[in-house]
Amino acid sequence: MAIAAASSASSGVSAGTCLWFWFLPTCLGYYADLFHSINPYLFAYVGVAMAIGLSVLGAAWGIFITGASLVGASVRAPRIASKNLVSVIFCEAVAIYGIIVAIVMATRIGYQPGADKSALAAYSGYALFGAGLVVGWSNLVCGLSVGVAGSSCALADAQNATLFVKILVVEIFASALGLFGVIAGILMSAKADLGAAR
Amino acid sequence: MEMLTFNASDGYLEAMMRGLRASILTASEYNNIMQCETTEDIRMTLNGTDYAPYLQNEPVPLQTAALVTRLTERIVSDFAGIRSSAYEPLATFLDYLTYPYMIDNLVLLITGALRNRELSDLIDKCHPLGMFEGMGTLSIVATPEELYRDVIVDTPLASYFVDCVSIQDLSELNIEIIRNLLYKAYLEDFADLCARRIGGITAQVMAPVLGFEAGRRIVNITLNSLGTDLTKEQRAALFPHVPNSLDAEIVHLLARADDEPAVAVALDRSPVFRALFQRAADHPERSLEDEFFEHEVKLLREAFDQQFHYGVFYAYFRLREQEVRNLVWLAECIAQRQRAHLGKVVNIFG
Numbered sequence: 170m171a172i173a174a175a176s177s178a179s180s181g182v183s184a185g186t187c188l189w190f191w192f193l194p195t196c197l198g199y200y201a202d203l204f205h206s207i208n209p210y211l212f213a214y215v216g217v218a219m220a221i222g223l224s225v226l227g228a229a230w231g232i233f234i235t236g237a238s239l240v241g242a243s244v245r246a247p248r249i250a251s252k253n254l255v256s257v258i259f260c261e262a263v264a265i266y267g268i269i270v271a272i273v274m275a276t277r278i279g280y281q282p283g284a285d286k287s288a289l290a291a292y293s294g295y296a297l298f299g300a301g302l303v304v305g306w307s308n309l310v311c312g313l314s315v316g317v318a319g320s321s322c323a324l325a326d327a328q329n330a331t332l333f334v335k336i337l338v339v340e341i342f343a344s345a346l347g348l349f350g351v352i353a354g355i356l357m358s359a360k361a362d363l364g365a366a367r
Numbered sequence: 368m369e370m371l372t373f374n375a376s377d378g379y380l381e382a383m384m385r386g387l388r389a390s391i392l393t394a395s396e397y398n399n400i401m402q403c404e405t406t407e408d409i410r411m412t413l414n415g416t417d418y419a420p421y422l423q424n425e426p427v428p429l430q431t432a433a434l435v436t437r438l439t440e441r442i443v444s445d446f447a448g449i450r451s452s453a454y455e456p457l458a459t460f461l462d463y464l465t466y467p468y469m470i471d472n473l474v475l476l477i478t479g480a481l482r483n484r485e486l487s488d489l490i491d492k493c494h495p496l497g498m499f500e501g502m503g504t505l506s507i508v509a510t511p512e513e514l515y516r517d518v519i520v521d522t523p524l525a526s527y528f529v530d531c532v533s534i535q536d537l538s539e540l541n542i543e544i545i546r547n548l549l550y551k552a553y554l555e556d557f558a559d560l561c562a563r564r565i566g567g568i569t570a571q572v573m574a575p576v577l578g579f580e581a582g583r584r585i586v587n588i589t590l591n592s593l594g595t596d597l598t599k600e601q602r603a604a605l606f607p608h609v610p611n612s613l614d615a616e617i618v619h620l621l622a623r624a625d626d627e628p629a630v631a632v633a634l635d636r637s638p639v640f641r642a643l644f645q646r647a648a649d650h651p652e653r654s655l656e657d658e659f660f661e662h663e664v665k666l667l668r669e670a671f672d673q674q675f676h677y678g679v680f681y682a683y684f685r686l687r688e689q690e691v692r693n694l695v696w697l698a699e700c701i702a703q704r705q706r707a708h709l710g711k712v713v714n715i716f717g
Contacts, residue, residue, distance in 0.1 A: 230371065237374040241382025245389060317370045320378065321674055324385050 209285050209294025210278070213363050216301025217274045220354065223305030224267020227312025227347075231260035235319035242327040249326045252333060256319030259344045263312040266351045270304045274354075277361045284364030293361035300357040307350025314343040369567045373675035376454040384679050387445060388671060390417040391686055392693075394714045400697050401709045406431065409698055417441070431698045438691045443495045446684065456565055460677045462523065463557050464684055468497025469524055470553060474546045480514050481542070499523070527552035544597075544605065547588060551607040554581055558609040565677065572678030576666050578611030582640065583659050585613060589621045589630055590655075599623060613637055653711070661713050664689055668716070686715050 190196050191203070235256045243250040274297050284290055322336040373381070392400075396416065403409050406429040410422050421437040422429070450461045472493040479489040490502055499522045519528055527549050554577065561573040585606045592602045603622035613621075620633035634640040643658040663685070670682035693712040700709050 234371070234374045234378065237378025238382040241379040241384075242386055244383050245386025313371060320374060320382075324382055324674065327382070327386055328389055 205291070207294075209290045209363060212294035213274070213278050213297040213361075216298040216358075217271050217278075219301040219305035220274060220308075221267045221271040221305075224270075224308035224312070224347075225264045227309035228260050228262075228264035228267070229312075230309075231263065231312035231314075231316025231319065232257055234313070234316035235260060235323065238320035239323040242323045246327040248330075249323060249333075253319070253323045253326060255337065256315070256322050256340060259315045259319060259340050260312055262344060263308050263315065263347050266347050267304060267308050270300070270351055270354045270358075274300060274358045274361075277358055277365050278363045279365035281364035290363055293363040296361040297358055297363070300354040300361075303357065304350045304354035307353075308347045311343065311347030311350070314346065315340055318343050369569075369675040377457050377677070380449055380453060380457065381675070381679060384449065384683050385671070388679070388683055388686075391715050392416065392690055393716050397693070397697075397712055397714060400694070403697075403701055406434070406698055406702050409434075409694075409701065413694075429698075431695060431702055434698050435691065435695055438694060439495060442684065442687050442691070445687070446496060449680065457677060457680070460560065460565065460569075461680060463553075463560060464681060465496050466524060466553050466557075467550065468494040469499055469522060470497070470527075470546065470549045472497040472499075472502075473519065473522070473524060474542060474549075476518075477514060477545070478542055524549065524553075527556070544601070547584075547605040550584065551605060554584070554607040554609055561677075562610065568673055568676035569678055572670050572673055572676050573681065574611040576663075576670065576678065576681065577609050579639070579663060579666055581607040581609035581612040582637070583663070585618060585621060586630070586634065586640065586655075589624055590627070593624070593626060593630075613640070652708075657711065657713070660689060660692075664713050664715055689713055690715060 191199075235253075239250065239253050239256070243253075277293065277297060285294075318336065318340045322333065322340060325332040325336055396412070399412050400409055403412060407427060410425070410429045413419065413422055418438065418441060421441050422434075425433050425437065446461070446464075450458065453461055475493060476486060476489055479486055493502070501518045501521050515528070519525055558573075558577045558581075561577065562570045588602060588605050599622055603618075606618055606622065608618075612618075614636065617633050617636050620636075621630060624630045624633055631644060634644055639662070643662055644655065647653055647655040647658045667682040667685050670676075670678035693715075696712060697709060700706065
């Protein structure tokens, strides 16, 4: 059965058997082939897309969490509105981290004939993919964290103005989490080269 | 998860609610009011607060009845503002806040219908938060049966009526029992809304508040039914059953209690109610009801300690109601020159 599935998968007979094949123990050896047969450019650009996409998702989510509370709280306490824009800017910074890393990563990718066939290309594809994952996810959760802290900051500031700076410190620490992802992502993509150098 | 999704539809209103909460009178403002000599001075003091626009058109001297109307008007306008921009399920939650007033209004109208009073006069006496559709047509309703068939079935309370009241029960004797049965059905339904249909932080925050509310009603029903011809089975049927309320054992003992000492023995097993009973006994100038109000305010204040839940809406309107009670008490004391009783207000925020 397994052998039959393997042979049908390798010859690519029917889509149904082919899909089933990848869940059989006999196929484990073929997983390397699976990843090998994906072009490094795909990995690299999916990495870039995740770096910017997830970062923007986190930033946008954080901004609406903060923004809704900020707008509501400033109905009765208008003085907080401009001060608490800092919280929104902190969320925005998360998207900026994402775009910085995405630009750094994109500069590692370029088109040269045959550039995707070398061992360096395989390395670069995985490195950029990993960097994208690291930056994207860390910035997504960082944005959520800053958003929730910023929302509480707006509500607290509306009640008691002395709390603003104290809660801002909490937000700064939350914002630093995204920076960790950025540093790791830049280091990971530093040695990647997918036909961009020269 | 509420942290991430709550603000999408309810963040604005929650923040606005907390802004309104900041305008609830504080201890120092109560102190200022206590220094007043006349009700006009109270108006002067309140002019420094949110109440100013509601009081400025009242004729001199300020009457206590007018004060109640204006203060209630303010709660109603707050409520209408919040309700009009609420999304589901907050809208449902807010609707539930008006049901107790609706129950009171309906009971008032049924009593009026039984006594053949003109219902249109009674409508002015109804609480504005408990208005429901069809109230305007009430003047043409003559008998309790018609009231039931034409009006009640269209209110949100109809399901509570169906469960606990039949048309034969609409007699004057049973009116208090009907009120309690309706309230029991309402409280159980509201607790279910918070715990199951909304859930999450709202359920956590509302559980102790509604649990205490149910416990308080159980104790009050027990105390009020002592020495009446209400049988013990009938009494037990009025008890609301809500999670986080009194233990089943205590409720059982209360259902069988014959006199006040038996009630005290039963409540000895509940730390909260024992403390409240003890304090009421130690301070002869304070009634048990005062202690209940004070404890309720403490629970409601705690609702503001958490974010991303609906409990703040409930807490805000209940605290405002307590504030109206406080102000009316102070105004009455000052108007009748009973300064010795001024201290009986419940401070909401220290």
